[in-house]
Amino acid sequence: MDNTVLHKADTRGDANHGWLHSRHTFSFANYYNPERMHFGVLRVLNDDKVAPAMGFGTHPHDNMEIVSIPLEGDLEHKDSMGNVSVIREGDVQVMSAGTGITHSEYNKNKDKDVRFLQIWVFPNKRNVTPRYSQISIRDVEKANEFYQVLSPDANDQGVWAHQDAWFHLGKFDKDITTTYNLKKTGNGMYFFVLDGEIEVEGQLLSKRDGFGIWDANRVNVKSLTNSRVLLMEVPMAV
Template sequence: MKTVYHAANTRGNQNHGWLNANHSFSFANYYDPSRMNFGALRVLNDDDIAAGMGFGTHPHNNMEIITLPLKGDLEHKDSMGYSEVIKEGDIQVLSAGSGIEHSEYNKNRDKPINLLQLWIFPNKQNVTPRYEQLSIRELKNDNEFYQILSPNSDDAGVWIHQNAWMHLGEFNDNKEKTYTLKDSNNGVYVFVIEGETVINDKTLTKRDALGVWDTQTLTLKPGMNSKIFLIEVPMTF
């Protein structure tokens, strides 16, 4: 088993006033050649956006973009004609493919929003752009990891153009959990949203991360009131 540890306070931070962004990997004006990606996972941004503020219309192509609001509502508009509000408890996928433009704004005029946005390199280039949004509340399974994303359109959660899976877990039982990787060529990036977890005698706390590969299984012991995010991606692509 190989690992890489990313403490929360080692992430790149850019505070623009209306946007306070923490970058797990090099992004925008934050550049660290040792933190360009974890396999096919290119971006993991932890963004706080002020009330009524956001990103104006901008382009993307050939990237799978996944957004998870943790607190608050995000307003999305794009060149495909979608105008949606993504709420806490939803997941959104934007397959940029051959090219799209979109904007993202905090829908709330009286409070900030906190969200995670991930970019994953696709396994197909220049596909027709697509949009998908789903409530994952009904997928939740207390004290177990539950799937919210996969490569398969008929599986639980949303799907993307990559051999990748995402699972969330919310824990209060203080028991060990085992995650079995779906593909031996993949690794898993463990991101602690809230609380803590122990992996290989190492304690990860809020917003810490541990990338793990060259293993078939991963054993974790989440603490009480913990929320853990597992991102399984190909290590070569």
């Protein structure tokens, strides 16, 4: 299909710094691939593993919506707005960098790795007042269907971002089929498999594979094994 893009797990950028092992779906830092700059406004999708008691020292960001989704372990966050918090599996964190912030992220544990997804989304408003938010999604988690963890609406379920984007997570049993209906016409959908195997419109996807599709109003997703999936609906125009 002309309206899809497939990013297999083993084709991602691979940066191993010892304390940090990061896989980059899109161009990032020393990994540059002109065919992998972004998917619409989805600019960065990093799959990070941080060694015990190690982490990212204080560093700056601006004019980016930054979403962190822990997969295992505990990640400590500190920023220039005075926020100090720990995020763990079952939490979702968002920062609007806006006019500029600095922050640090460290593995809170001294005996185990922390794994998390770091996701950057281009905002639809520049130079906003920086902000920080995190929530637990344990109370809204549902079995065998996608549940929302991010939207453009501060009053909706999950965290919110300065962009017409909707993020959903799903945990599916084997042989479950579900349909996702696009929230906004013209958006695209990017699937990232956290665990297991799924099929999206006939495309087989395995753990850590990414698959983008656009010019479609709905997609069918079948879980071929027990699986976990992150679905990001984003505008295609940057």
